[in-house]
Amino acid sequence: MIRLSKRLEVLASFISNEDSLVDVGCDHGYLSIYLKKNNKCKRVICSDINQNALDSAIKNIKDSNLQIDCYLSDGLKDIPMNNIDTILIAGMGSSTIIDILKNKDKLSSVKKIVLQSNNNHEELRRFMNDIGYYLEREEFVFDKGKWYVMMLYSKSNKKNSDSEIKYGYINKDYGLYLLNTYQELLKKIPSDNDDYLKYEKKMKEIKTIIK
Numbered sequence: 603m604i605r606l607s608k609r610l611e612v613l614a615s616f617i618s619n620e621d622s623l624v625d626v627g628c629d630h631g632y633l634s635i636y637l638k639k640n641n642k643c644k645r646v647i648c649s650d651i652n653q654n655a656l657d658s659a660i661k662n663i664k665d666s667n668l669q670i671d672c673y674l675s676d677g678l679k680d681i682p683m684n685n686i687d688t689i690l691i692a693g694m695g696s697s698t699i700i701d702i703l704k705n706k707d708k709l710s711s712v713k714k715i716v717l718q719s720n721n722n723h724e725e726l727r728r729f730m731n732d733i734g735y736y737l738e739r740e741e742f743v744f745d746k747g748k749w750y751v752m753m754l755y756s757k758s759n760k761k762n763s764d765s766e767i768k769y770g771y772i773n774k775d776y777g778l779y780l781l782n783t784y785q786e787l788l789k790k791i792p793s794d795n796d797d798y799l800k801y802e803k804k805m806k807e808i809k810t811i812i813k
């Protein structure tokens with residue numbers, strides 16, 4: 603039986619049994635297999651740009667005695683989106699996620715997007731508002747020595763506040779982690795450098811939010 607990591611468990615909790623989703627960049631397919639096996643979603647399809655990754659998902663799906671459609675595809679390009687209302691993209695950088703979601707034609711029926719990006723969260727949050735998705739919920743998870751940021755978006759004309767774009771729904775633990783990261787960066791930057799002032803400002807803002 604597949605045991606989900608804490609990161610994948612939290613991502614799974616963002617999916618409801620009403621959702622018909624595509625797991626973009628499914629790799630081993632663990633999350634999709636878990637969702638399907640436990641009836642946590644209405645429908646799931648798997649896709650990956652890499653044939654070896656997709657082959658491993660296909661093998662794991664077969665070993666789990668499940669039937670899940672799998673597609674070799676760069677992002678959403680070759681995925682039939684009929685009846686798909688949810689997209690899940692996890693374990694990639696923000697620039698790859700943004701490139702994938704720039705494919706506007708593929709988003710017409712998509713009401714919900716679940717993301718876990720490894721970097722540049724502010725840039726990703728800004729982009730998501732620009733394409734008409736609102737950050738409803740965010741979870742910060744510490745798993746195997748690393749912090750992960752999980753985002754739940756819904757289609758909406760509503761815009762997130764400046765603070766939500768910059769820091770999401772930051773909590774105390776993740777805030778303290780960011781403060782420590784910026785503190786370490788400041789040690790390496792001359793104090794008259796623009797980046798020094800940028801990180802100093804961020805630290806002040808984070809302290810205000812989490813206090």
Ligand SMILES: C[S@@+](CC[C@H](N)C(=O)[O-])C[C@H]1O[C@@H](n2cnc3c(N)ncnc32)[C@H](O)[C@@H]1O
Nearest residue numbers: 626627628629650651652655675676677692693
């Ligand atoms: C680090 S793995 C993450 C796997 C899984 N989503 C997870 O969170 O555990 C990233 C996967 O994304 C795939 N990938 C990268 N760029 C992609 C793209 N443009 N379209 C589809 N899949 C992509 C990679 O081949 C790889 O299997």
